[in-house]
Amino acid sequence: MKKVILSLAVIAALGLTSCKNETKKVEETTTTEVSKEIGMTDLSFGVRGNCGMCKSTIEKAANGVDGVASANWDVDKKKIDVSFDDAKTDAMSIHKAIAASGYDTEKVAGSEGAYKDLPSCCQYDHEMTMNQK
Ligand SMILES: [Cu+2]
Numbered sequence: 001m002k003k004v005i006l007s008l009a010v011i012a013a014l015g016l017t018s019c020k021n022e023t024k025k026v027e028e029t030t031t032t033e034v035s036k037e038i039g040m041t042d043l044s045f046g047v048r049g050n051c052g053m054c055k056s057t058i059e060k061a062a063n064g065v066d067g068v069a070s071a072n073w074d075v076d077k078k079k080i081d082v083s084f085d086d087a088k089t090d091a092m093s094i095h096k097a098i099a100a101s102g103y104d105t106e107k108v109a110g111s112e113g114a115y116k117d118l119p120s121c122c123q124y125d126h127e128m129t130m131n132q133k
Contacts, residue, residue, distance in 0.1 A: 040069060041086045045095070046079050046130025048104040054122050061101035065089050078130045106130060 047058055055073045058080060062071035067088025073080040082094055095108040102114030104126060115123065 039086055040083050043082045043084070043091055043094070044079055045082075045091075046106045047073060047098055048078055048110070048124045048126070048128045048130055049073065049075070050122055050124045051075065053119060054103065054124065057101050057118070057122070058098055058103050061098045061103070062094055065094050065097045068094060077132050078128060079132070104130075 049055065049058055052075065055075055058073045059071045062068055062073075062080060062082055065084070067085040068082060069085065070083045071080060072082075080098070084094065092107070095105045098105050099108035099110050100114060102110045102118050102122075103124075104110040
């Protein structure tokens with residue numbers, strides 16, 4: 001009798017596990033569908049800058065654009081990775097926002113006024129190569 005109860009318990013446990021797995025699969029599918037609906041676009045482009053302070057200024061400028069979900073500027077490569085909702089904004093708006101904060105991008109030259117207001121350590125060389133490997 002004990003054996004029967006034990007095997008019933010095992011079956012119940014297996015049943016629960018498979019239920020959990022199914023639930024997880026459903027959740028994953030839903031998440032994928034949602035992100036497709038939102039239509040996130042990933043973009044990388046060159047942005048000049050020197051240091052960690054530049055990084056926070058550049059990323060703050062990019063994140064300030066409505067529709068930008070994430071922004072990560074690479075200090076060594078002089079390049080930014082942005083993820084944005086293309087229903088809300090476009091690449092050029094992000095270029096312009098970064099340029100307005102004083103930083104050169106591949107497409108838009110940085111605002112000279114904002115550049116002059118940057119801390120001296122952040123006043124990068126305008127000849128700097130962007131998108132370094
Ligand atoms: Cu800096």
